[in-house]
Each structure stands twice: as C-alpha cells, then as structure tokens.
Amino acid sequence: MMFKQIEITRAGAQQHVALVTLMRPEKMNALTKVMEQELREAFARLDRDDSVRAIVLTGSGRAFCAGMDIDELEVLPPDDISEMAWMRAYDMNRRADYQSRYSYFPAVRKPIISAINGAAAGLGLVLALYSDMRFASESAVFSTAFAKRGLIAEHGIAYLLPRIVGPGHAADLLLSSRKVTAPEALSMNLVQRLYPADQLLEQTLAYAEDIALNVSPRSVKVIKHQLGESPFQTLTESIAMANREMFLSIQSEDFKEGVAHFIERRPARFSGR
Known part of the structure; x- marks a missing residue:
C-alpha cells in the first residue's frame, strides 16, 4: 500500500x-x-x-x-x-x-x-x-x-x-x-x-x-500487554497474570541475555525471544 x-x-x-x-x-x-x-x-x-x-x-x-x-x-x-x-x-x-x-x-x-x-x-x-x-x-x-x-x-x-x-x-x-x-x-x-x-x-x-537497543523487546511486549489489561483487572488478576508471565520470561533467551550483559558489563544484544 x-x-x-x-x-x-x-x-x-x-x-x-x-x-x-x-x-x-x-x-x-x-x-x-x-x-x-x-x-x-x-x-x-x-x-x-x-x-x-x-x-x-x-x-x-x-x-x-x-x-x-x-x-x-x-x-x-x-x-x-x-x-x-x-x-x-x-x-x-x-x-x-x-x-x-x-x-x-x-x-x-x-x-x-x-x-x-x-x-x-x-x-x-x-x-x-x-x-x-x-x-x-x-x-x-x-x-x-x-x-x-x-x-x-x-x-x-x-x-x-x-x-x-x-x-x-x-x-x-x-x-x-x-x-x-x-x-x-x-x-x-x-x-x-x-x-x-x-x-x-x-x-x-x-x-x-x-x-x-537497551530493553528486551520481549519484555516490552509483555509489559505493554499487562498495562493494557490492568484497567480491567482486579489486583488478584494482575498478580496472577504477572506470575504466569514471570514463569515464561525466566525461560526466555532475553532473560539469559539480560543477566549475561549485566555480568559481562557490555551492551545488550536482545533478540526478542
């Protein structure tokens, strides 16, 4: 177009x-x-x-x-x-x-x-x-x-x-x-x-x-989704959603990179995965 x-x-x-x-x-x-x-x-x-x-x-x-x-x-x-x-x-x-x-x-x-x-x-x-x-x-x-x-x-x-x-x-x-x-x-x-x-x-x-450049694209997508859902949620629902997303984020490539670039004191190379 x-x-x-x-x-x-x-x-x-x-x-x-x-x-x-x-x-x-x-x-x-x-x-x-x-x-x-x-x-x-x-x-x-x-x-x-x-x-x-x-x-x-x-x-x-x-x-x-x-x-x-x-x-x-x-x-x-x-x-x-x-x-x-x-x-x-x-x-x-x-x-x-x-x-x-x-x-x-x-x-x-x-x-x-x-x-x-x-x-x-x-x-x-x-x-x-x-x-x-x-x-x-x-x-x-x-x-x-x-x-x-x-x-x-x-x-x-x-x-x-x-x-x-x-x-x-x-x-x-x-x-x-x-x-x-x-x-x-x-x-x-x-x-x-x-x-x-x-x-x-x-x-x-x-x-x-x-x-x-400096923030995980995967994290940004999830956090924006959380913010979009929050006006329609109770605190309990918001916490439950955060717990589910935390479980997934700890298994992500971006989490591994987030820890690695901090320890190695270098710029992040996030993939969004």
Missing part, C-alpha cells in the same frame, strides 16, 4: 525505530478518511515487523493534528461512526476494547510515543491519548474541541482522560473545550516531557532508540 497522507521512515543506528509522520502540513495535519485508513494500516504493518522495536508518531509542519478535517466534518453522515468500512474482523487474541476505530494503539505490541510538535485538538488529542507516552514541544497547544463543535466526548476519551489527568481536569477540558498550553499540560500529566521545538523530535527519537 502506497501512502498518500502519511509517511513512514526509520531512525536510529540499527533502524529499530519507526517514525510515522502525518503529512498534511497545509491543513495542520487534519484527519481525513484517507489518513485514518493509512494510519491504521501503517500501525498494523509496523506491529508485524519484528525489526521495529519502538514507534514515534508526529506531525509535519506546525501542528501535530488539528482534529478532523472541517470539510469532511461538515458533510459527515450521522451513521459514519458505524460504517462497515471502519469495522475489522474480530481478533479473539486481543481485547475487544482495543479493536475499535481509534482504540487500536494499545493493541500494537511496540511502544508508541507521540511527539506533539504543535496543535493537538479533537481527534488529534484522541490519537495522542491512545499513545503510550506523550512528549511535547514547549509551544504545543491542546484542546478537546468537541463541545465547541456541538459534539460529545468521542471515541473513548471520556474513559481515557480521567485516568490520565484525573476527573476534575478531564471535566474541565471536555466541558470547556478550552486551549491548554504545554506547561499546563505537563503539570496535569497530559504529557510526560517538554522540549524546545527544535529538540522535540531528536529527543523523542533518542528516547525511543534507547528502548529499542
């Missing part, structure tokens, strides 16, 4: 980091149906590629993603949300919660870091929230935007936002649709790190490469 509105490049000394860039800078990377389909296909492709160990998502130009393209939003049919084009065959090996139109990021077995280089509004913010981490430019601006368009808290954001920033901040951001600056976003844990605009991508890619 040739992409028209996104771009995938590889980064890092061993090319283990995939950089996915939204490529509509003249429209502040506003989401279209084409971009939406391409983004889902790209993440499915990167999930299958064992040479990819971390993914960074960013926008081209001065914005991350300004939400749904207003031209498409203006003519959006009421039943668009349930169109068969957005439905996928159910995968019994993955939680149903992570198989909807935008909620598939947690099902990708690689860490996804959003490098938020500018405005992240509406669906742009939804994409960032489904990422595992959010690093932002000091000039980035955030807004839920939905209520100002006569819409509601879309695509699970009413579930995600309180768990990330707390119920009070979530109500504030959703009900007011006000703009939030990068420093305020950091203070409420909406983002984890801030960088000067000219350093954001370099620093985010460096962080992703550190994961790709």
